[in-house]
Amino acid sequence: MRRLRCSSLFVFSSPLSRVSSTAFKKPRWIKLPRNKNGIHCFPIQSTRSSLHRPLLIEVSCKLHSVVGTTVAFLLCISCAWSFTSDQSLVLEAWRYVDKYYVDQSIHPSWLQLRQKIIRQVNHQNSHALIREMLSKLDDPYTRLLEPEEYQSLKATATGQLVGIGIQMAPKIENNKVLVTFVYPQSPAAIADIRKGDAIVAIDHVPVAQEKSVEKVAMHIRGEKNTNVHITLERNGKWLEKDIQRQDYVLKTVEDQILDGNIGYLRIRSFDWNTVDEVRQVLSHWKQQQQPHVDCCILDLRDNAGGYFPAGVGVASLFLPSNKVVVYTVDHRGIEETYYATPSGGIFTDGCVMILVNEHTASASELVTAALHEQRGALILGKKTFGKGVVQRVFPLSDGSGIAVTMMKYLTPSHMDIHKKGIEVDKNASCTVNDSLQCTPFISNQDWCFSTCTVDKSASRE
Numbered sequence: 001m002r003r004l005r006c007s008s009l010f011v012f013s014s015p016l017s018r019v020s021s022t023a024f025k026k027p028r029w030i031k032l033p034r035n036k037n038g039i040h041c042f043p044i045q046s047t048r049s050s051l052h053r054p055l056l057i058e059v060s061c062k063l064h065s066v067v068g069t070t071v072a073f074l075l076c077i078s079c080a081w082s083f084t085s086d087q088s089l090v091l092e093a094w095r096y097v098d099k100y101y102v103d104q105s106i107h108p109s110w111l112q113l114r115q116k117i118i119r120q121v122n123h124q125n126s127h128a129l130i131r132e133m134l135s136k137l138d139d140p141y142t143r144l145l146e147p148e149e150y151q152s153l154k155a156t157a158t159g160q161l162v163g164i165g166i167q168m169a170p171k172i173e174n175n176k177v178l179v180t181f182v183y184p185q186s187p188a189a190i191a192d193i194r195k196g197d198a199i200v201a202i203d204h205v206p207v208a209q210e211k212s213v214e215k216v217a218m219h220i221r222g223e224k225n226t227n228v229h230i231t232l233e234r235n236g237k238w239l240e241k242d243i244q245r246q247d248y249v250l251k252t253v254e255d256q257i258l259d260g261n262i263g264y265l266r267i268r269s270f271d272w273n274t275v276d277e278v279r280q281v282l283s284h285w286k287q288q289q290q291p292h293v294d295c296c297i298l299d300l301r302d303n304a305g306g307y308f309p310a311g312v313g314v315a316s317l318f319l320p321s322n323k324v325v326v327y328t329v330d331h332r333g334i335e336e337t338y339y340a341t342p343s344g345g346i347f348t349d350g351c352v353m354i355l356v357n358e359h360t361a362s363a364s365e366l367v368t369a370a371l372h373e374q375r376g377a378l379i380l381g382k383k384t385f386g387k388g389v390v391q392r393v394f395p396l397s398d399g400s401g402i403a404v405t406m407m408k409y410l411t412p413s414h415m416d417i418h419k420k421g422i423e424v425d426k427n428a429s430c431t432v433n434d435s436l437q438c439t440p441f442i443s444n445q446d447w448c449f450s451t452c453t454v455d456k457s458a459s460r461e
Contacts, residue, residue: 305362
């Protein structure tokens with residue numbers, strides 16, 4: 001009796017020399033005859049009968065013995081070969097990079113790396129091998145996200161967090177990460193954490209051991225009503241703080257109307273809610289008669305970016321209809337154009353000044369460049385960070401995730417700002433205190449309008 005030991009049935013046929021059929025009442029196994037070359041013929045059960053009864057069709061095989069041997073070998077390989085769950089996880093990460101990574105020049109070395117990494121996988125080192133594999137790209141933004149880090153990143157995008165209520169600089173410097181903002185009435189504010197403090201350790205684990213600011217944020221966040229121990233450096237002195245985590249909805253936008261009919265709008269980050277928040281502010285400014293806002297100060301300092309579509313949406317609120325906001329170029333080299341909405345923005349006629357600094361990055365730079373190039377907005381402050389690439393986050397089968405750089409973006413004038421940043425029109429050491437008063441030299445409407453209309457090439461420092 002010959003049975004095929006395999007997870008699925010494979011039937012190989014060749015030109016028929018003769019076909020005979022015999023009706024029988026129920027299917028049964030039969031002994032397979034051999035032809036003159038020693039190849040077994042496969043019985044095939046068919047239901048194509050006018051009597052609706054199974055027929056047995058005996059197929060006489062005319063396969064050459066060498067072909068038969070090759071087919072058998074391939075069948076064996078297809079049935080026997082499989083990957084472990086850990087190998088499959090590594091392959092998932094490899095495939096996302098292989099398919100979507102913006103720089104396709106990584107081939108064929110990326111394929112060779114796959115073969116090398118797969119041989120080393122065991123049940124303890126899959127994440128370490130993924131990190132090793134990604135490190136070959138020399139791209140800090142393409143990275144593995146541990147399950148907790150992945151969930152934390154998703155929570156940040158929605159604006160619903162459990163933490164202590166601080167915002168941090170986009171990168172670790174000198175083994176510390178700078179606090180750039182403390183949310184009012186947050187656990188951090190109650191514990192007297194201040195803007196400008198440097199976080200040195202979390203739960204006695206040095207920040208120096210972390211690979212990214214996302215890792216630092218992940219360790220600060222946690223379960224509601226649990227405590228986290230923060231070690232800070234302030235004016236050369238170390239401070240120890242025990243803070244209880246609480247949940248809160250992240251408000252990314254603040255606004256105020258200053259003297260001289262000047263509207264002040266600060267965006268701290270870009271998430272799913274940011275566009276709606278900015279739209280509400282600008283609509284309110286437009287509807288009210290006194291004071292009528294004629295000049296807008298858009299404060300993007302310490303804004304490390306966030307949700308790319310939110311950046312496009314915010315820029316659209318300041319631009320006339322169908323103006324180019326940004327270009328993107330993907331892994332296939334295909335350029336896509338993002339336009340302002342056909343109906344046009346809300347604040348399109350007044351003067352706009354943008355405040356930036358060395359921590360202004362990513363989506364914030366997208367907005368800065370679009371408003372500067374498309375409507376002559378003045379840029380004040382310090383040169384921006386220089387992040388002109390976009391990541392997409394993919395889930396992995398073990399609950400972790402992988403962020404892959406899949407696009408670079410270009411300004412409306414096709415300028416690539418990645419690792420270069422955006423130069424300012426006028427250098428200024430702007431500070432914003434709790435009362436939201438901006439730079440001392442912005443004090444009246446006349447100055448605001450005269451500054452917005454100066455020759456920017458002459459004022460650039």
